[in-house]
Amino acid sequence: MEDGSSEDEDGSSVDRSESADHPTTGSTDQSASELTDRAEDQSVPENQRGSRDEEQINIAQEIFSQQEDPIFANKSLLEISHIPSFDRIVGRDEEIRKLSEELRGAVQGYSPENVIIYGKTGTGKSLVSKYVSSQAVNNAHEDVEIGFQYLDCSTDNTETQAASTLARSFNDSLQTGFEIPERGLSTAAYYKRLWRTLESLYDVVIIILDEADMMADDDLLMKLSRAGESGNTDCRIGVIAISNKIEWADDLNERVKSSLQPKELSFHPYDAEQLEEILQHRRDAFKPNVLEEGVIPLCAAYAASDFGDARKAIDILRHAGNIAYERNADHVTEQHVKDARTKAEKDRFRELIEGIPQQAKASLLALAILSLNSEQEEFPTQLVYRQYQNICDNIGQDVRSERRFRDILKELAFLGIVDNRKENLGRSGGITLLNRLVEEPEIVYEIIRDDTRFESLTDHLSNS
Numbered sequence: 289m290e291d292g293s294s295e296d297e298d299g300s301s302v303d304r305s306e307s308a309d310h311p312t313t314g315s316t317d318q319s320a321s322e323l324t325d326r327a328e329d330q331s332v333p334e335n336q337r338g339s340r341d342e343e344q345i346n347i348a349q350e351i352f353s354q355q356e357d358p359i360f361a362n363k364s365l366l367e368i369s370h371i372p373s374f375d376r377i378v379g380r381d382e383e384i385r386k387l388s389e390e391l392r393g394a395v396q397g398y399s400p401e402n403v404i405i406y407g408k409t410g411t412g413k414s415l416v417s418k419y420v421s422s423q424a425v426n427n428a429h430e431d432v433e434i435g436f437q438y439l440d441c442s443t444d445n446t447e448t449q450a451a452s453t454l455a456r457s458f459n460d461s462l463q464t465g466f467e468i469p470e471r472g473l474s475t476a477a478y479y480k481r482l483w484r485t486l487e488s489l490y491d492v493v494i495i496i497l498d499e500a501d502m503m504a505d506d507d508l509l510m511k512l513s514r515a516g517e518s519g520n521t522d523c524r525i526g527v528i529a530i531s532n533k534i535e536w537a538d539d540l541n542e543r544v545k546s547s548l549q550p551k552e553l554s555f556h557p558y559d560a561e562q563l564e565e566i567l568q569h570r571r572d573a574f575k576p577n578v579l580e581e582g583v584i585p586l587c588a589a590y591a592a593s594d595f596g597d598a599r600k601a602i603d604i605l606r607h608a609g610n611i612a613y614e615r616n617a618d619h620v621t622e623q624h625v626k627d628a629r630t631k632a633e634k635d636r637f638r639e640l641i642e643g644i645p646q647q648a649k650a651s652l653l654a655l656a657i658l659s660l661n662s663e664q665e666e667f668p669t670q671l672v673y674r675q676y677q678n679i680c681d682n683i684g685q686d687v688r689s690e691r692r693f694r695d696i697l698k699e700l701a702f703l704g705i706v707d708n709r710k711e712n713l714g715r716s717g718g719i720t721l722l723n724r725l726v727e728e729p730e731i732v733y734e735i736i737r738d739d740t741r742f743e744s745l746t747d748h749l750s751n752s
């Protein structure tokens with residue numbers, strides 16, 4: 289093509305005019321000056337180039353050279369992947385004791401029991417499993433070689449992926465003398481490599497299968513629980529399977545149940561006091577005296593009302609710190625926590641709402657506008673429908689029938705975005721359906737107005 293662009297394999301047009309002179313974007317050794325040169329080639333008028341580039345470099349330099357962080361002292365303590373030391377694990381002594389007992393055989397070179405751990409999200413299931421497994425490794429008898437690996441089954445949810453990840457993570461090619469490719473082998477070949485690795489390097493291994501219910505089938509559990517019996521390896525294998533679903537183990541294949549014979553542990557949600565203690569143990573993530581007094585209790589109270597989820601408590605605290613930093617504040621305040629929580633809710637809600645069809649968004653917007661303009665929280669379907677019609681007319685969108693509209697409201701209720709209940713208005717009024725937004729109307733309104741298809745909605749309607 290004359291203008292230097294060409295058709296790529298997928299038919300899209302690609303500008304190759306600069307590729308001969310410049311290395312491919314994304315190459316790791318691309319220097320800052322090459323990036324500056326590249327910017328100069330492009331559309332900025334020549335007389336403005338120097339100042340614009342300088343400005344961009346200065347913004348970046350300014351951010352990167354701010355070495356003194358006034359808020360955080362050790363932010364990694366608030367990362368979800370961080371495994372706290374034992375003295376920072378709160379309220380799980382009983383669970384640690386029980387799990388250690390089930391795994392006790394491992395340190396002496398015997399088979400550990402298989403364990404299924406249930407519990408709601410953020411109740412410390414992964415943390416306790418990793419902690420106890422690492423303690424088993426550290427306390428192994430002198431002549432016993434123990435290893436443990438953690439597998440996230442929501443990512444590696446097929447048997448082949450799981451076998452590949454396990455084989456590769458247990459393998460140490462310097463000791464075994466073989467490498468295991470990430471892809472390209474059959475399931476059976478990955479298992480063979482896994483058994484060979486275990487056989488060569490370990491006496492006992494503990495395998496943590498997080499979100500085990502996400503596996504496509506029970507085959508991995510079957511193979512792991514029967515590896516010894518089938519003569520695949522002499523290495524003893526213990527499985528800790530973690531799930532949020534209490535009924536999951538009941539649905540397992542009978543043969544798997546019989547070979548796994550799992551012990552069951554269940555983790556309860558934390559109360560506000562425990563959550564507060566968890567956060568107090570991580571307050572050294574912040575500079576001294578940066579956290580105002582009410583900050584930790586408020587994060588804990590929010591998370592306790594959200595099902596006692598420690599992950600949420602830590603997330604809110606970290607976000608509050610980020611907000612304080614962005615606003616150049618010296619302290620993290622309760623207001624920062626409130627804003628962090630609103631932001632977290634908005635993010636979760638945004639994700640949910642962004643995925644719904646346009647007609648459903650218009651219906652939701654109708655309910656948000658009614659709520660914003662009234663003291664009331666609940667509105668009869670007919671009233672919401674009229675507001676919905678106005679919105680559709682205003683932005684030039686098709687109007688669905690009232691019957692279809694009712695179905696849309698029901699679907700929104702199913703997603704937990706809208707609450708609806710029937711009310712008997714007596715002989716004259718009959719039964720009506722009252723609809724209420726679950727989330728703050730301001731948040732719903734803002735999210736939907738961010739969708740460009742609702743940009744043209746006139747103010748008189750949104751304020752009516």
Ligand SMILES: Nc1ncnc2c1ncn2[C@@H]1O[C@H](COP(=O)(O)OP(=O)(O)OP(=O)(O)O)[C@@H](O)[C@H]1O
Pocket residue numbers: 367368369370371372376377378379380407408409410411412413414415416498532566598599602
């Ligand atoms: N008892 C505790 N003491 C200190 N920190 C904790 C405790 N329980 C959980 N946490 C922290 O909370 C976060 C979530 O914990 P974890 O991942 O163990 O929860 P989970 O029950 O496995 O959740 P999910 O089911 O969503 O995977 C982690 O950062 C963890 O370090």
